Amino acid sequence: MAAPASPLQQLHRPIPLSRASSARSDSDDFGRYQFQVVAANITDAVMSIGGLIFDRAMAGWDVSVVVDRGTDRVIDDRPIRILGGRVAKRLDNRVGPLARPHMLAVATDVMVKSEAVRRQVLAAGNDKDAEVLLWGRHHPTNLNCRFVAARHRPSAAAQMFKSQALAAGGALVSQQADEGFYSLA
Numbered sequence: 406m407a408a409p410a411s412p413l414q415q416l417h418r419p420i421p422l423s424r425a426s427s428a429r430s431d432s433d434d435f436g437r438y439q440f441q442v443v444a445a446n447i448t449d450a451v452m453s454i455g456g457l458i459f460d461r462a463m464a465g466w467d468v469s470v471v472v473d474r475g476t477d478r479v480i481d482d483r484p485i486r487i488l489g490g491r492v493a494k495r496l497d498n499r500v501g502p503l504a505r506p507h508m509l510a511v512a513t514d515v516m517v518k519s520e521a522v523r524r525q526v527l528a529a530g531n532d533k534d535a536e537v538l539l540w541g542r543h544h545p546t547n548l549n550c551r552f553v554a555a556r557h558r559p560s561a562a563a564q565m566f567k568s569q570a571l572a573a574g575g576a577l578v579s580q581q582a583d584e585g586f587y588s589l590a
């Protein structure tokens with residue numbers, strides 16, 4: 406009679422996990438705060454809000470970046486992955502609503518071009534549990550909302566990771582410490 410195999414010998418073998426399909430998307434992790442960034446492109450997101458992306462991701466938030474579908478080329482998501490986020494589905498004249506995050510940061514350039522994004526900002530602005538941040542050159546009109554200037558000082562680690570993310574994306578590394586936004590008041 407052979408001795409049964411010791412369970413200790415199996416500790417170093419990976420256990421195959423079956424991934425059952427669920428109605429939730431990967432970004433709907435229970436108990437995690439959701440931070441969604443909507444930007445014209447990856448470089449704009451990293452330059453304008455990269456420090457906040459990193460700091461939220463390191464605090465355990467699920468950070469997703471949605472980029473405008475300007476071209477049909479493949480998007481290099483390395484800069485966002487360096488910051489701890491992920492690139493979500495691209496905007497492509499979406500008709501349906503995007504997911505409701507706890508924090509939403511939107512480039513005003515995209516908001517001016519996309520009615521779907523504009524509706525999402527207004528809906529999130531009416532939700533008292535969501536924080537809405539805007540950044541960019543264009544000040545959106547006809548919002549019937551009040552925005553106040555806000556600043557985020559990225560941690561030292563966020564500044565280092567942001568510079569690495571910019572370099573990975575082929576952008577010039579800036580020495581700007583604070584990131585400026587408009588917060589829905």
